[in-house]
Amino acid sequence: MAHTAHSPARRAAGRPGTTDLRKVFRRRTEALIERIAAGASDEALAAALEAPSDVGGLARLLSDLAAIGMNVESIDPFAEAIARGVEAKQELLREAGGGWSSTRVATHLGMTRQGVDKRRKGGKLLALQSGQGDYLYPVCQFTEHGVLPGIDRFLAACPSSGGWTRLDLLLTPAEEIGDRSPLEALRHGDVEAAQRVASMFGELGGPSGPDA
Numbered sequence: 001m002a003h004t005a006h007s008p009a010r011r012a013a014g015r016p017g018t019t020d021l022r023k024v025f026r027r028r029t030e031a032l033i034e035r036i037a038a039g040a041s042d043e044a045l046a047a048a049l050e051a052p053s054d055v056g057g058l059a060r061l062l063s064d065l066a067a068i069g070m071n072v073e074s075i076d077p078f079a080e081a082i083a084r085g086v087e088a089k090q091e092l093l094r095e096a097g098g099g100w101s102s103t104r105v106a107t108h109l110g111m112t113r114q115g116v117d118k119r120r121k122g123g124k125l126l127a128l129q130s131g132q133g134d135y136l137y138p139v140c141q142f143t144e145h146g147v148l149p150g151i152d153r154f155l156a157a158c159p160s161s162g163g164w165t166r167l168d169l170l171l172t173p174a175e176e177i178g179d180r181s182p183l184e185a186l187r188h189g190d191v192e193a194a195q196r197v198a199s200m201f202g203e204l205g206g207p208s209g210p211d212a
Contacts, residue, residue: 033058036058036061040061044061045061047061048061089164092164092167092168092171093128093136093138093167095140095171096138096139096140096141096167096170096171097138097139097140098138098139099128099136099137099138099139100136100137100139100142101134101135101136101137102116102117102134102135102137104137105125105137105142108142108146109146109147116137120135120137123152123155123156124147124151124152124155125137125141125147125151125152125155126138126141126151126155126163126166126167126170127163128163128164128167129163138167138170140170140171140183141170148186148187149186149189149191150186150189150191150194150195151186153191153194153195154170154182154186154191154194154195154198155198157194157195157196157198157199158198158201159198159201169182169197169198169201170182170183170194171183174197176196176197176200177190177193177194177196177197180193182194182197182198185197
């Protein structure tokens with residue numbers, strides 16, 4: 001039977017496969033890296049190589065090039081802002097003690113990955129989208145034997161914002177609770193203080209949106 005113009009087979013045939021997309025992306029990225037490296041000094045490249053990750057190294061290089069006056073907007077008008085955002089997220093994750101995969105969290109809590117996903121969807125665990133189809137769970141929300149008591153109540157009091165915004169709020173000292181961060185308050189058993197900061201953030205019109 002001949003396929004119509006709207007058949008699934010015809011639509012699939014006109015769409016590049018996953019392997020092709022990866023090749024195209026790799027070629028484009030390699031060209032970008034070559035352009036950036038060509039305009040960087042040996043000192044800037046050496047500093048980038050000192051970063052703890054490949055992504056961090058690229059972000060640092062873009063920031064350094066912008067600082068010395070290179071027109072990074074010729075690469076992308078948002079390149080510098082993106083680089084600053086990458087560095088800020090990496091710093092947040094370092095402050096949080098790093099991030100665990102769903103599998104690592106499941107092992108720590110003695111449950112399945114499906115159980116971890118259920119807790120995340122129910123707002124019981126703080127999660128960050130990893131960009132690889134999985135989530136990263138900031139280590140600071142866990143104790144030696146389980147989950148930090150009160151983290152679920154803190155998350156419930158937060159506005160409907162992305163995971164990175166919630167992590168920033170969790171780690172940032174607040175005058176309202178004696179210049180402690182909500183994380184410090186939770187670690188000392190003061191769940192109400194942590195909830196209060198989260199609620200005030202929502203009342204002040206904190207950003208909202210999907211996890212990013």
